[in-house]
Amino acid sequence: MGYRWVVLCVGAVAQGTNAAVFLGLPAISPQLQQHFSLTLPQVGLLLGAVNLGTMIALVPWGVVADRRGERLVMTIGGLGAAACLLSAALGNAWVAGLALLGAGLFGASVNAASGRAVMSWFGKDTRGLAMGVRQTATPLGAALTAAVLPGVAISAGVPTAFVALAGVTAFVALAVALLAREPPGAVRAGAEHGLVLKDPRLLRLSLASGLLVVPQFTATALIVPLLHDHRGVSVTAAAAVFAVAQALGGAGRLVVGVWSDRARSRIGPLKVVSALTAIGFALVAVLDQAPLPVLVAVLVPASVLALCWNGLAVTEAGELAPDGRSATAIGMQNSVNYLSAATTPFVASFVAVHVAWPAAMALAAVSAVVARVLLQPWRSLRASSPQNSRSVS
Incomplete structure (x- = not known):
């Protein structure tokens, strides 16, 4: 087996561990609400702190990864995120909010740097699958967290849940330090990165991605409260539905990754998924008061569609960049995603509570x-740089 698969595995595990924080924590929303004496919109703000920190730091981490390599960036970021998660266990809601902001600032290192690793080690004919594997780790990490963390929070308390997340994050950071490396002939970027950030195609892609994050994080933030608070399902059962949706969303990322490799296009499949996501959430709004099995039967596929597209957008962003600058481009694309992710839990929760659940x-x-x-007007352009043709064994 080529070493590129080792690197992919390490990067995927790091990505999944990071997702345990920003996607897994919503599974214990009721416990967070009770522990910190918060309203549902306030819990949305607390959870959004992770995404706000990530959004702020993505481009800077991407620039550093392009210049210094992904191993250094992911190791420092992982250990810093672990320290912040430990801090979240020690105080009130304000301390936890600041600590989660810090966890996002450090955790952002994984998003840009692990994407750069995939772009460096895999050629364009297999990059969709490889990036799909990396992106699949995100919902799978969230699903595993959703399956385990509520039990920890209920039996041992919210602080213990934060300590558990910190321990796993630190362990994975050390694994990255030992196993991650760049391929032979990897290109390091110089000081010029402004042209990457001004590419109109990258800006359009980033904006579209940010809009697609709205349904993704509406589902992530509201599945458990929708089923528990609005429809009377137990917390355990609601968390199980959340976990199933995350797991299926992860499988969907593999499927659309292979699809994009065969179609030799990332944007074509992304258009289809966008349209289906819109239809899915429109149906959820219409069927809000339908019998519970019917609602769940629509809610889960809509959530899966909202989760499965990320690898397409990330891969396209990396392929738009000049050789050696993929982390900066991915950081830019992800920044808009996380801006949307930071605001969507609060906005969606506010609309659900103060307007109506179907409105959200x-x-x-x-x-x-x-x-x-x-x-719609997109014409995907394939750069002819070595980055877009390299495949390392």
């Missing part, structure tokens, strides 16, 4: 429609 789902559907419109 309709807002997600409209966002997917606008994203699809932005992608």
